[in-house]
Amino acid sequence: MQLCVLESCAEVASKAADHIQQAISEKPDSILGLATGSTPIDTYKEIIGRYEQGKIDFSQVRTFNLDEYYGLAADHPQSYHTFMHQQLFQHINVPRERIHIPSGTPIHVQEYCRSYEQFITDCGGIDLQLLGIGSNGHIGFNEPSDQLSADTHLVRLSEATIEANARFFERKEEVPQYAITMGMGTILSAKKILLLALGIEKAEIIRKLFDTGVTTDIPASFLRLHPNVIVLVDREAGSQLVGNIKEFC
Numbered sequence: 001m002q003l004c005v006l007e008s009c010a011e012v013a014s015k016a017a018d019h020i021q022q023a024i025s026e027k028p029d030s031i032l033g034l035a036t037g038s039t040p041i042d043t044y045k046e047i048i049g050r051y052e053q054g055k056i057d058f059s060q061v062r063t064f065n066l067d068e069y070y071g072l073a074a075d076h077p078q079s080y081h082t083f084m085h086q087q088l089f090q091h092i093n094v095p096r097e098r099i100h101i102p103s104g105t106p107i108h109v110q111e112y113c114r115s116y117e118q119f120i121t122d123c124g125g126i127d128l129q130l131l132g133i134g135s136n137g138h139i140g141f142n143e144p145s146d147q148l149s150a151d152t153h154l155v156r157l158s159e160a161t162i163e164a165n166a167r168f169f170e171r172k173e174e175v176p177q178y179a180i181t182m183g184m185g186t187i188l189s190a191k192k193i194l195l196l197a198l199g200i201e202k203a204e205i206i207r208k209l210f211d212t213g214v215t216t217d218i219p220a221s222f223l224r225l226h227p228n229v230i231v232l233v234d235r236e237a238g239s240q241l242v243g244n245i246k247e248f249c
Contacts, residue, residue, distance in 0.1 A: 001195075001209075001210075001223060001224060001226075001229040001230075001231050002229065002230045002231065002248040003210070003231045003233070003238075003241075003245060003247050003248065004230065004231065004232050004233070004247060004248060004249040005233055005234075005235060005238040005241070005247055005249075006232065006233070006234055006235070006249070007234065007235050008234055008235070009042050009198050009199075009234050010042065011234070012042070012043075012196055012198060012232045012233065012234050013042035013043040013045065013046045014046055015232050015249070016040075016043040016046070016130070016194055016196060016232055017043055017046040017047050017050060019128065019192075019194055019230065020032070020043075020047060020056075020128065020130070020194075021047075021050060021055060021056050023127060023128045023192070024056055024057070024058070024061060025056075027127060028057065028059075028060045028061070029060040029061065029062070030061055030062075030127045030128060031061075031062045031063070031064065031120075031123055031124060031125065031126050031127045031128075032061060032062070032063045032064070032126070032127065032128055032129075032130070033063075033064050033065075033066065033126040033128065033129035033130060033182070033187070033190055034063050034064070034065050034066065034084065034088075034130055035065075035066050035130050035131055035132050035140075036065070036066070036067070036080045036083050036084065037132050038198075039132035039133075039196050039197070039198055040087075040130060040132060040196060041087055043130070043196065044087045044088040047088070047092070048088065048091040048092060051091070051092045051093070052091075056092075057093065058092045058093050058094040059093050059094070059095065061094050061098065062094075062098040062099075062100070062123060063094060063098065063099050063100060064100045064101075064120055064123075064126060064182075065080060065084060065100065065101040065102060066131075066139075066140040066141075066181060066182050066187075067080065067102060067140050067141045067179050067180060067181035067182065068080045068081065068101055068102040068103065068104045068179060068180050069104050069176040069178075069179050070104055070105075070109075070154060070176055070178035070179050070180055071104060071105070071176045071178065072104040072105070072176060073104060073105055074101075074103070074104070074105075076104075078168055078169060078174075079104055080101060080102075080104075081101050081104075084099075084101060100116075100119065102116055102152070102180040102181075103180070104176075104180065106180075109154050109180070110154075112180075113151065113152040113153050113154065113180060114151070114152070116152045116180075117151045117152040117182075117183075117186060120152075120182075120186065125189055125190070125191070126186075126189065126190040126191070127190070127191050127192065128190065128191070128192045128193075128194065129187060129190035129192070129193045129194070130194050130196070131187070131193060131194065131195045131196065131220075132195075132196055132197070133195060133196075133197050133202065133205060133206070133209070133220050134160070134161060134164065134205070135160065135164065135201060135202065135204070135205055136158060136160045136161065136205070137205050137208065137209070137217070137218035137219055137220045137221065138158070138161060138219050138220070139184075139187060139195070139219055139220045139223070140181040140182050140183075140187060141155050141157060141161070141179040141180075141181035142155070142181060142183065142184055142187075142219040143155060143156075143157065143158045143161060143219070144158065144216065144217050144218065144219060145216055145219075146216060147216060148183070148184045148216050148219055148222070149183040149184065149185075150183045150184055150185030150186070151182075151183040151185055151186060152180065152181065152182050152183055152186060153180070153181065153183055154178055154179070154180055155178065155179055155180075155181055156177060156178055157175075157176070157177055157178065157179055162175045162177065184219060184222050188222060188223075188225065188226050190226075191228065192228045192229075192230075193223060193226055193228065193229045193230070194229075194230050194232060195220070195223060195229060195230070195231045195232070196232050196233070197231070197232075197233045197234075197237040197238075198233070198234050198236070198237055199234070199236050199237055200236040200237070200239065202233070202236075202237040203236060203237055203238070203239045203240040204240060205218070205220070206231075206233055206237050206238060206240065206241065207240035207241055207242075208221075209221060209223075209231070210241060210245055230248075
């Protein structure tokens, strides 16, 4: 993993957008894996700004989102479908038919998960995967567990994740307890991965990511097995990093 510690959230967003812009410049029909949550919002704003300036063309791009709450319809205000359209898709020129977000309401869940997984494969796999990281080390909704799933699957959310996401709902009881998420194998199959972390609340898990070996207790630690991972953090998120960890920016 390559680490880049930047001074601010804005610098992280700019650097992440640089990588996305470069990927699309080199391959206009790039397949992007996208994340939700508060972490990538500034990156999406930066991308929108560059699109409006004519620096990025999304007309040939295809996107696959990491996850969706199970039980929420696409038009639910807290669904990741709604989030992605509000935060990114309605502001850029990626064709709607090339946008793929897991359904939160499939009738046959296992069959649906297999079909989502297969479609990623049929399209050639993800070129660049954007990730955030949970305070408990989850990526996507791959939660700490004795065993992690390789492929897209239905997962029960941990109490820590439910608690963290409660701020997006009126009441904690409204937070879905399950989600459909890409698996660890799907994520690790991406050709390049960008992991973003912002704020002091992510400092401990970023330290553990670099201090700890590969363990299912920290799903993000499996990124250590990937040959092309870039970790972009702001100064607060990197504040507990010590020792001989090298920075590459």
